[in-house]
Amino acid sequence: MAGRLHPILTVAFAALILLFTGGPVLLSLYGSLVPDRILLSPDKSIITEGPNFETYRYVFTGQLPESYQQESANRAMISDAARQVPRALVNSSIYALAAMVLNLILGAPAAFVFARYVFPGKKISFMYLILSPLVPAVALVTPIYMMLQFLGLVGTQLGIILVHTAKALPFTVLILSVFFRKIPAEIFEAAVLDHCSRFQTFWRIALPLALPSVAATGLFAFMISYSEYMFAMILSGDTRTRPVSVVMTALARNTDVSWSLLNTGIFIAIVPTLVLVVFVWRFVVEGLLSGAVKG
C-alpha cells in the first residue's frame, strides 16, 4: 500500500476535479432552465418555480419568452445572437470535418515522406513546417486576410477551411512522422522486395499500421479547427459562415444577453462537444499511446 493515497483523499480529489469540470456544466444547465429573475432571487429557485424551457424555444424557433410580453418588459436583454448557436454548430462541424479530412489527405503522405525518405532540403523544410506554429496567430491575421481577400475567399466557408487546415497541418505532419518512423524499416524493405511502389508502400503498408494514430491525429485537427477563434472571426462575415467559437464570444461579450439566454447558448454549444469527448476521446488517447509504445 506504500505510495498510495488514502481512499478518503482519493475521493476528495476526485470530487474536487468533478466539481471544477462538471460543476460549470451543471450550473449552465441550471441557469438555462430558470429566468434571470429567479436565478438572481434569493427566495426563488428551480424547485419552487419548476424548469422553464422558454429560452431553448426562443433559440430554436424565435418565439419570445412569455415574460418578455408582460408589462414593464422590454427586449433590451434578449439577444438574437443566441439564435445563431444551432447554425454555428453546423458550420463548426463542417469546418472541423473538412479540416480533418484535408489534414489527413495532405499531412499523412507528407509525414510518410519526411519519415522514410531522404531528399534535398528535407531538414529545412521539416523545421520550417514544425516551427511555423510558433509564429503568433495575431501576426498572421493581416497577411492571411489580404491573401484570402485577393482570392475572393473572405466570408466563404472555403476560406475558413483552408486556414484551419493550414493551422493544424504542422501538428499532423509532426505527429504522424513520429509514428511512421517507429514502424520497423524491415517491413518497408520487404515491401520493396515485393515490388511495391512508394505510394503502394504508403497506402498498403504504412497507413494500415498507423491507422489508430492517423485517426487520433485527425481528431486532433478536428479539435484545433472546432475551437479556433481569431481567423474564424476575421474571415466569417455573417451567420451563414460563422462557427460556434465566434458566436459564443459574441454572446459572452454583448450587453443585450440575459444570463438565462447566455447559459442556454452555452449548454447547447457544449452538448456536442461533450458527446464528442465521451465517445471519441478514448480513441484519441489510445491512438496516441499506441504510437508511443510502438517499436
Place this chain on the structure above:
Amino acid sequence: MQIRKLLAAAAVALGLAAQPALAQNLTLEFVVWNYSLETIQDNVRLFEEANPGIKVNITDYAWPDYHDSLILRIRSKTPTDVVYGGQDWLPAWAAAGFIAPLDSVAPAGAIEELSADIAGFALTDVTYDGKVYGLPYYSDTISFIYNKKILKDAGIAVPATWEEVTAAAEQLKAGGMDKPIIYEYNQELPNFYDAFVAQSYGRGAELFDAELNPLFADPENGAYKQLEWIADAYAKGLVQSDNHESTIITAMNTGKHAFTIVFTYVLAALNDAATQPLAGQFALAPMPGEKHSTLGFAKSYVVTATTAADPVRAEAAWKFVNFMAGKPYTVAKRWAVEKGLGFAQLPLFEDQDVITAWGKWADVGALGAQASIAKAGTYTEFSSIWSAYFRPLLAQAMVGEAPVDRVMKDGAQRWTELKEKFASR
C-alpha cells in the same frame, strides 16, 4: 433633320444604355457590431422593400473586435459602403480618408436640415473639421444610477454632490452594505475613460482648453478632484469593481449595491421586469457635482470614401443612411421603443410612443433634462491612442497603485506629445 434624328436616336440609345445601370441590382455592404442583429436585419428588409434594386448585405463583428476588423476590411479594400462609426474613432477615420463627409453623398441642404434636429453633443460627435460625417444610429449619456428602495429604507436623500455620495455610501456601509458603489473598472474599455469624463463634467470640469491643451493635471481642475474622489472611495472600501456593465446589471439586482455610473441604456435593462428581480427600483439622478452635466455620445452611420467616390453607390448609400437615421426617424424610434437605446433626434423626446415605452423604466423628463445639459467628449485623430495609454494609469490611481498627481501629469504630458506629433504630420 437627319442630324436631329440621329441625335434623337443617339439620345434614346444612350438612355437605354444608361437605364440598366440605374435599374440594375446593387448590393451595399453594411458593416455593424452585432448588437440586436435581427432588428438590424428587419430594418434592412424594410429598406429593401422601399427601395427596389438596392440590396444590403450585412457583415457583423463582436463589439470588442469591431474596430480592428473594420480597419482591416478598409485597408485591404474589402467592399464596404456604410458602417457603424463611433465618436472616438471618427476623427482618425476622417483624417485617414477612410470615410467621407455626408454632404458629398447627400442632396444639397439635406444634412443641414437633419442637423437642426440633432442634440448638440451628438452633432459634435459626428462632425470633423467642420463637416458632418455621420447621422446618429443611437446616442446616449452616462448616468448616475441609484436604488430608490435602498435609499428610502435607509432614509438617505438622493446625493447631489460627490461628497454626498461618499456620505451616503459610508452610511450604507455602516448599516451593513459592504460595497455600496459598484464601478465598471475595466481599463480595456474606452467607456472606462468616458465614465470618468462624465463624472468630471458633473463637477463642471473642462479637461481641455479651446486649443486642445490638457487642463486636468491642475489640482484645482474637476477631473483631478474626481480622480482623488474615486481613489478615496476605493481606499475607504466603498467600491466594488466589476469589469462589465452587463454584470453590473445583475449585481445591482442582488440589492447589495446602491450606486453605479453606467450608460443610461443600462437603466432599461436594470428595470426590465422580464429578467430582473429588482426591476422598478432603479432611477437616474443628475450626475453629482456643481454643474450636473455629463458626457453624451453618438454612434453613427457613416459612408466610406470609396463609396462616396462612386456616384451610383454613393446615391444608394445616402438613401440607406437617410432611411436608417433620417426623418421621420422611424428606425431611431424603433431602437428607442424596443431596446431602450437613446437617440440624438430631439423630436423623438416628444413622441408619445417613446414616452410611453421609456416611462416603463425611466423618468423621461429627467432623461431629457440630462440630455439637454450633456456635453460631448474631446475626440481627435490621436485621442484613441492617448486613451489607451491613459486608461491603465487611471485604473492604477483609482485603486491606489499610483499617485493621482503623477498619473495626471503623465497623462497630460502624453497628450501634449501626441498633439505635437500629429500636428507635424
